[in-house]
Amino acid sequence: xxxxxxxxxxxxxxxxxxxxxxxxxxxxxxxxxxxxxxxxxxxxxxxxxxxxxxxxxxxxxxxxxxxxxxxxxxxxxxxxxxxxxxxxxxxxxxxxxxxxxxxxxxxxxxxxxxxxxxxxxxxxxxxxxxxxxxxxxxxxxxxxxxxxxxxxxxxxxxxxxxxxxxxxxxxxxxxxxxxxxxxxxxxxxxxxxxxxxxxxxxxxxxxxxxxxxxxxxxxxxxxxxxxxxxxxxxxxxxxxxxxxxxxxxxxxxxxxxxxxx
Numbered sequence: 001x002x003x004x005x006x007x008x009x010x011x012x013x014x015x016x017x018x019x020x021x022x023x024x025x026x027x028x029x030x031x032x033x034x035x036x037x038x039x040x041x042x043x044x045x046x047x048x049x050x051x052x053x054x055x056x057x058x059x060x061x062x063x064x065x066x067x068x069x070x071x072x073x074x075x076x077x078x079x080x081x082x083x084x085x086x087x088x089x090x091x092x093x094x095x096x097x098x099x100x101x102x103x104x105x106x107x108x109x110x111x112x113x114x115x116x117x118x119x120x121x122x123x124x125x126x127x128x129x130x131x132x133x134x135x136x137x138x139x140x141x142x143x144x145x146x147x148x149x150x151x152x153x154x155x156x157x158x159x160x161x162x163x164x165x166x167x168x169x170x171x172x173x174x175x176x177x178x179x180x181x182x183x184x185x186x187x188x189x190x191x192x193x194x195x196x197x198x199x200x201x202x203x204x205x206x207x208x209x210x211x212x213x214x215x216x217x218x219x220x221x222x223x224x225x226x227x228x229x230x231x232x233x234x235x236x237x238x239x240x241x242x243x244x245x246x247x248x249x250x251x252x253x254x255x256x257x258x259x260x261x
Contacts, residue, residue: 060075060088061073061074061075061085061088061089061092062074063092063095063096065099065101068101069101069102069103070101070103070104070105071096071101071103071104071105072104072105072106072107072254073089073092073104073105073106073107073257074106074107075106075108085118085119086119086120086121086122089106089119089122089257089259090121090122090259092104093122093257093258093259094259104256104257104258105127105254105255105256105257106124106254106255106257107130107252107253107254108252108253108254108255109250109251109252109253110251110253116255121259121260122257122258122259122260123256123257123258123259123260124255124256124257125255125256125258126253126254126255126256127254127255127256128231128232128233128253128254129231129232129251129252129253129254130229130230130231130232130251130252130254131229131230131231131232131238131248131249131250131251131252132227132228132229132248132249132250132251132252133227133228133229133230133241133246133247133248133249134225134226134227134228134246134247134249135215135225135226135241135244135245135246135247136224136225136226137190137215137218137219137221137224137225137226138215138219138220138224139245140211140212140215140219140226140244140245141212141215141216141218141219143208143212143215143244143245144209144212144213144215144216145209145212147209147213148171150171150172151169151170151171151209152169152170153167153168153169153170153210153213153214154167154168154170155167155168158180162182163182163183164180164181164182164193165180165181165182165183166178166179166180167179167180167181167210167214169206169209169210169213171201171206175198176197176198176201176204176206177195177196177197177198177201177206177207177209177210178194178195178196178210179192179193179194179195179196179210179211179214180192180193180194181193181214181226187221188221188222188223188224188225189225189227190218190224190225190226190227191226191227191228192211192226192227192228193228195207195210195211195228195237207240208240208243208244211226211244212244214226227249228241228246
């Protein structure tokens with residue numbers, strides 16, 4: 001690989017962090033360019049490879065390790081016609097193999113525009129999609145029904161002090177469902193995490209009651225939007241959000257990625 005690819009320097013990282021902040025303000029999935037290298041489980045995780053001249057790379061590929069046996073590659077920047085992506089993918093795949101990670105997926109945002117078929121020597125096999133869904137809080141609140149007797153919602157700051165608020169739905173003082181909400185930007189952008197319903201209460205409308213109950217709290221906040229990510233593999237959750245009127249803002253496709261030797 002030589003001079004064609006190297007670890008991203010501090011100056012380039014700062015530039016990408018600025019790009020990430022701008023993407024966050026727009027509210028897109030593209031905000032997660034996987035820059036959080038300190039969160040990763042490997043000492044050398046969070047790799048950034050690029051080709052090009054100094055601060056103007058014509059190709060940029062990030063490597064993120066969400067857990068010990070899995071890596072995700074993301075094309076964060078791409079200039080068509082430069083012919084560098086194959087080399088970047090090969091370098092990233094070899095880096096993954098070096099730390100004994102064989103389960104590698106490429107996260108492709110269709111808006112990025114690069115063609116997987118053009119990368120000879122790299123095999124991409126579609127695995128699943130991930131969707132960014134959104135709903136205006138006011139619209140979601142309209143789906144709320146009169147709560148059954150004994151139903152109530154409690155909330156408290158998360159014990160990790162990570163800025164999220166824990167919400168719990170209780171029926172006769174027994175917890176039935178829970179989730180977390182993170183407010184960002186100007187305070188009108190809200191993100192849903194970890195929605196769970198206890199097994200014995202599933203298919204009884206508990207998740208719906210929790211989400212619409214939360215929306216009632218924010219419905220008068222001008223411009224309030226609730227966003228979440230859901231996998232195409234989680235059909236029950238995806239169908240729930242569709243019934244509640246969430247719309248798809250952005251889609252990412254995950255491809256099993258292997259180098260053909």
